[in-house]
Amino acid sequence: MNVPKFRDERLMQVILAPQISEKSTYVADKYEQVVFKVTSDATKPEIKAAVELLFKVQVDGVQVVNVKGKGKRFGKMMGRRKDWKKAYVALKPGQEINFAAE
Numbered sequence: 336m337n338v339p340k341f342r343d344e345r346l347m348q349v350i351l352a353p354q355i356s357e358k359s360t361y362v363a364d365k366y367e368q369v370v371f372k373v374t375s376d377a378t379k380p381e382i383k384a385a386v387e388l389l390f391k392v393q394v395d396g397v398q399v400v401n402v403k404g405k406g407k408r409f410g411k412m413m414g415r416r417k418d419w420k421k422a423y424v425a426l427k428p429g430q431e432i433n434f435a436a437e
Contacts (some may be wrong), residue, residue, distance in 0.1 A: 390425065
């Protein structure tokens, strides 16, 4: 399979933060997936390459979700939070990312 090459500077900026929540811990236990908040212009191959570079693990697959920002009120004015992207990264069997130790 032809693996695309990405610049390391770009890969360091793709992953913004791990998404720690009740749902993400459930997904991690049941499906061996890790959830990350990523830049809105990130692609699946970029996310895969970034996780493999940063955490030294092998990635099996990537699923991406575009999350719509919530509507918020500020007095009479209606505002809106930014839209963002979430990535579910499936790791190969035996692989693990431990955020508490790093």
